[in-house]
Amino acid sequence: MTLRTTARLGQDRAWDVASFAAPAMLLFASFILLPLLLAATATFTNHRLVSPEPTRFIGLDNYVRLLSVQTLSVEKETGSYPTWRETRQARPELAGYRPAFQLELGDTRYVLAARDPLFYRSLINTFLFAILVLPLQCGAALGLAILVNQKLRGRIFFRTVYFAPVVTSMVVASIVWSFLLNTDRGLINAILRVLLGNPELSPDWLGSPSLALPSIALMSAWQGAGFQMLVFLAGLQSIPHEQYEAATLMGANAWQRFVHVTLPGLRNTIIFVLVSTTLLAFGLFTQVDVMTLGGPLDSTSTVVYHAVRKGFEEQDIGYGSTITLVFFTIVLGVSLLQRRLGGNGGKT
Structure with missing residues (x-):
């Protein structure tokens, strides 16, 4: 009798917990989870807000565009550094890249170039x-x-x-x-x-x-x-x-x-x-x-x-969603690292 009563109380309590949690979970799914899934889906398309062209699947093109980087060193020529156009013409693999950062040390300029330097x-x-x-x-x-x-x-x-x-x-x-x-x-x-x-x-x-x-x-x-x-x-x-x-x-x-x-x-x-x-x-x-x-x-x-x-x-909704999703991953990693370092801080 006691076991049966305890089991029934446990079931009733689980139902109460589910009833209280359901509205919050519904809001979370509607305003957090669903937009996140839609954004993740958009990253694989060329979706635009207003465009006569239909949305089509483009695979990982948005990620390639965002994450493609090249590092190179440029030497001085006749007392000055060559322009980026001259450097790009001398190196065909830099087509579509623009400098994001550059650092000059002595007679060498080190450049980080990307397809999206901004x-x-x-x-x-x-x-x-x-x-x-x-x-x-x-x-x-x-x-x-x-x-x-x-x-x-x-x-x-x-x-x-x-x-x-x-x-x-x-x-x-x-x-x-x-x-x-x-x-x-x-x-x-x-x-x-x-x-x-x-x-x-x-x-x-x-x-x-x-x-x-x-x-x-x-x-x-x-x-x-x-x-x-x-x-x-x-x-x-x-x-x-x-x-x-x-x-x-x-x-x-x-x-x-x-x-x-x-x-x-x-x-x-x-x-x-x-x-x-x-x-x-x-x-x-x-x-x-x-x-x-x-x-x-x-x-x-x-x-x-x-x-x-x-x-x-x-x-450009597809590319904007890609930026958001990649940045979300970066922020999540930083938060977990911060939390881990803080949690270990008090251990002896």
Whole structure:
């Protein structure tokens, strides 16, 4: 009797779990799994949004177009390097390739050429943005969390103020920062002129290839730090206060308590914040679309922006889907590696 009752309870519980999970699984299948399968299918076709030609199967042509690269070295001739056209004419295998990166060492120029060089420049820009925004945003979020975790008057007000940019539309925030970073009339340059006493000072924050991407990273860190602040704040409040008291009794100063109590207590929180922030950084699109349109000289073009431009502006859905799927694989690998390194970090 007991076994039969237990079995029935197990079946009822499984049915309850399935009933609760069904709506979520249906949404996941409709908005995640199905689009992913459709995109994967489109990568093997020449599908376009508007075209008189019917969609046809082209096999791996899109992948060959995206992943084909050539590395070569070019020597100086009569004091200067030959042009890319001259190099391509001398090497027939480079037909259809264009330089993505080049590096000069002595009298030799090393060139990475690709059929789609903008994809590789966009990939490098995406990783550079992640490298810039990760320490900036996560460091600011942790500092703010420690600050608003203190028992000070007005801490609720400051929590609200620091979180406010998160609920602001990214489009609105990007437009506002475009005005702030304006070369001639921007508030940031006006403040710098006053502080440095140089009325001629006018950095071109969004028009310089070396400043545009760091400027977007600064704006993105400002907009997103509030969310990570709340996550860190929850982690800080989960650390037993007795650990800080014990460390204080043992003579630990504030920095030692931070290193030996706070950071170990936030280990899982830090892993979550790093992984989530990395995923958000890899999805950079809105800021670029509003503030720079991928310029100047493609210095802010990202993989997502490149895929959207290929898929919708140029209406090449098949190739845009290929970019998306390859980038999804790269991001998945980076996330798994990050998670694995973070998981091993606490093992002795």
